[in-house]
Amino acid sequence: MITALKTLAIVNPISGTGKQKNIECLLKKYLDHERFHLQVEKTGYAGHGTELAKLAVTNDFDVVIAIGGDGTINEIANALTFSDVAMGIIPCGSGNGLARHLGIPMNTKRAIQCINKATINKIDTIRANDYRFINVAGIGFDALIAHEFAKMKSRGLASYAKAILKCFRIFSNQSFVLKNKEIETIENGMMLCFANSSQFGNNAYIAPSAKVDDGKINISLLKKPKWFQIPVLGWKVFTKGINTSSLFSEIITNEITIVQQSDQGHIDGEPIYFGKEIHLKIDPLSLKLLA
Numbered sequence: 001m002i003t004a005l006k007t008l009a010i011v012n013p014i015s016g017t018g019k020q021k022n023i024e025c026l027l028k029k030y031l032d033h034e035r036f037h038l039q040v041e042k043t044g045y046a047g048h049g050t051e052l053a054k055l056a057v058t059n060d061f062d063v064v065i066a067i068g069g070d071g072t073i074n075e076i077a078n079a080l081t082f083s084d085v086a087m088g089i090i091p092c093g094s095g096n097g098l099a100r101h102l103g104i105p106m107n108t109k110r111a112i113q114c115i116n117k118a119t120i121n122k123i124d125t126i127r128a129n130d131y132r133f134i135n136v137a138g139i140g141f142d143a144l145i146a147h148e149f150a151k152m153k154s155r156g157l158a159s160y161a162k163a164i165l166k167c168f169r170i171f172s173n174q175s176f177v178l179k180n181k182e183i184e185t186i187e188n189g190m191m192l193c194f195a196n197s198s199q200f201g202n203n204a205y206i207a208p209s210a211k212v213d214d215g216k217i218n219i220s221l222l223k224k225p226k227w228f229q230i231p232v233l234g235w236k237v238f239t240k241g242i243n244t245s246s247l248f249s250e251i252i253t254n255e256i257t258i259v260q261q262s263d264q265g266h267i268d269g270e271p272i273y274f275g276k277e278i279h280l281k282i283d284p285l286s287l288k289l290l291a
């Protein structure tokens with residue numbers, strides 16, 4: 001007899017636009033209960049996902065399913081990295097960058113059916129000072145957007161677009177120092193992104209060649225476009241072609257130190273403070289993923 005995998009589903013009730021309201025019914029109906037012995041918990045506050053996932057590790061769970069967006073996934077991944085517990089994903093966020101990169105369906109029923117057939121593989125995680133992330137973090141313009149977006153009353157794509165427009169008007173290029181064993185350079189740009197996966201979310205590709213299991217961090221530098229360059233740049237971002245833009249350059253490495261002018265940053269769209277100096281290091285294949 002095959003024993004069912006001890007599984008905890010962690011639902012973020014405030015992520016995205018509320019697709020997860022019906023999640024318990026859908027899990028009951030479509031999850032393979034012979035393969036997964038399921039318990040469901042909801043997060044009650046920011047950071048709760050990490051606490052619940054840590055409990056799952058100490059209580060010998062086999063799988064934790066993150067139900068939310070990249071912020072929820074990141075909280076859970078932080079607790080599961082270097083453990084034997086695998087993370088599954090049912091995307092219910094606003095951007096769902098990692099889920100889209102991994103090809104997980106945005107439709108909840110189909111995402112559950114994918115989990116039924118999924119296998120366990122390992123992916124990289126990235127350490128940035130005291131933080132760890134698995135999708136995309138950054139400094140500069142996108143960090144400012146994350147801080148601005150956090151102040152807004154409503155989430156979703158329209159609010160995000162509003163935050164982008166507001167920040168674009170006030171933001172100018174910054175200088176970033178990048179140094180490791182191979183390079184030491186000062187670059188001017190609008191933003192510097194640290195990518196494990198290829199996209200921010202909503203199929204906005206900032207690092208088209210990034211892979212989550214290659215042991216590398218893709219550092220993408222984007223210079224501020226002139227207003228007339230925005231339509232083409234936007235089209236390139238959403239068609240995986242940003243690497244053909246003259247405003248884009250990339251460093252691919254496993255470890256690097258970056259010095260910025262501000263102390264702001266973001267991880268998977270959540271505003272944080274990295275400080276002026278950021279040490280980035282990849283931890284190859286440090287997280288088990290059920291996908």
Ligand SMILES: Nc1ncnc2c1ncn2[C@@H]1O[C@H](COP(=O)(O)OP(=O)(O)OP(=O)(O)O)[C@@H](O)[C@H]1O
Nearest residue numbers: 015016044045046068069070071072093094095096
């Ligand atoms: N009950 C809660 N109340 C308030 N905040 C919460 C609660 N539970 C979790 N959170 C926080 O909500 C944040 C946003 O969630 P999440 O990133 O999953 O959704 P999203 O921003 O809509 O999606 P995406 O990141 O894919 O764009 C998480 O970083 C988490 O810390």
